[in-house]
Amino acid sequence: IICAILFVVYEENNAKTKMMLIYDKLTGCINRAFGMRIIETEIKRAERYSRHLALILLDIDHFKKVNDTFGHMVGDIVLKSIADITKRNVRKSDSIIRIGGEEFLILLPETDVVAAAKVAENIRIVMENHVHPLVGHVTVSCGVSERMPHEKFSYWYLRLDEALYKAKRGGRNKVVVTEDKVSETSDANNLAWKNEWESGNKEIDNQHKNILKLGDKLIAMSISEADNEEIVICFDMLLEDISIHFNYEEKILADLGYMQYEEHANIHKELIVKAKYLRDQYLVGEIKPTDLFSFIVSDVILGHMVSEDVKFFSLVKNKKSD
Numbered sequence: 678i679i680c681a682i683l684f685v686v687y688e689e690n691n692a693k694t695k696m697m698l699i700y701d702k703l704t705g706c707i708n709r710a711f712g713m714r715i716i717e718t719e720i721k722r723a724e725r726y727s728r729h730l731a732l733i734l735l736d737i738d739h740f741k742k743v744n745d746t747f748g749h750m751v752g753d754i755v756l757k758s759i760a761d762i763t764k765r766n767v768r769k770s771d772s773i774i775r776i777g778g779e780e781f782l783i784l785l786p787e788t789d790v791v792a793a794a795k796v797a798e799n800i801r802i803v804m805e806n807h808v809h810p811l812v813g814h815v816t817v818s819c820g821v822s823e824r825m826p827h828e829k830f831s832y833w834y835l836r837l838d839e840a841l842y843k844a845k846r847g848g849r850n851k852v853v854v855t856e857d858k859v860s861e862t863s864d865a866n867n868l869a870w871k872n873e874w875e876s877g878n879k880e881i882d883n884q885h886k887n888i889l890k891l892g893d894k895l896i897a898m899s900i901s902e903a904d905n906e907e908i909v910i911c912f913d914m915l916l917e918d919i920s921i922h923f924n925y926e927e928k929i930l931a932d933l934g935y936m937q938y939e940e941h942a943n944i945h946k947e948l949i950v951k952a953k954y955l956r957d958q959y960l961v962g963e964i965k966p967t968d969l970f971s972f973i974v975s976d977v978i979l980g981h982m983v984s985e986d987v988k989f990f991s992l993v994k995n996k997k998s999d
Contacts, residue, residue, distance in 0.1 A: 698711065706774060708775060730787075733793060733819050734780065734841045736779060737755075737815060738817060738818055740778070754809075763781065790821060790822065794852060798819075801819060818845050818849050822854070831970075884925065888915065888922065926945075927942050930942075933993065937988065955969060
């Protein structure tokens with residue numbers, strides 16, 4: 678009898694441990710760590726069988742105001758209520774993942790962007806019409822995106838986060854869908870080196886490749902559960918490498934007599950100033966990690982390395998052939 682009782686207690690404790698490893702204690706949604714494993718599995722399946730796979734990034738509007746006005750206990754009740762409402766408005770095959778604070782990811786297998794947008798809009802309407810005790814109406818904003826073939830999760834998430842940002846900037850209580858075609862972000866998909874980025878100068882190319890590698894690492898850290906200190910350290914390393922690269926590149930361009938040298942050097946200065954500003958904003962909690970890697974991808978890699986640097990490649994290659 679004692680052995681049987683001990684076995685039952687062991688099984689109960691084991692079940693509780695598994696629940697803690699999978700689910701968020703407050704909302705009952707899948708937690709971030711386990712959610713990333715589910716997303717990884719679904720990406721592999723979608724890639725293998727060429728299936729649709731969509732994500733909704735849901736954010737509660739003005740949730741800080743709820744906590745500040747009514748207290749965190751009421752805020753927790755609102756969070757759980759919104760999670761419960763969301764669960765009732767998705768399929769059993771969909772996964773709702775709490776990724777932190779008031780943000781949730783909804784993973785929809787076998788779903789294209791049009792169908793996912795309808796799901797998001799339905800959830801938005803239900804939330805808008807629901808009345809929470811004490812708090813009243815609480816709305817949500819959503820970004821919606823379908824994964825593109827061969828797209829790495831980090832870039833899929835970046836497009837998704839940009840859509841959510843547009844929804845919030847557009848007045849909140851909105852659903853914004855990313856373009857289902859290749860965006861400028863995906864042009865650097867996976868931050869993989871492309872032959873057309875070769876400048877003709879081996880050192881410049883090596884520096885560019887290193888920036889790509891560190892940028893990819895920053896993206897992975899930003900989406901994972903890396904803490905703020907780790908992300909800042911990675912960003913600082915990246916910023917240092919970018920500064921060294923800019924100085925080296927300016928020396929090469931000056932020696933070559935590049936006609937647009939001053940303009941190019943000024944762009945370098947502006948990028949460094951913006952990077953330091955974003956770093957400071959991140960440290961005080963004004964921006965999210967995604968804002969850091971969005972800057973690296975959109976401003977440094979696509980906006981500068983791909984768009985501006987290519988302008989002097991022919992000069993470097995011609996000089997090399999002389």
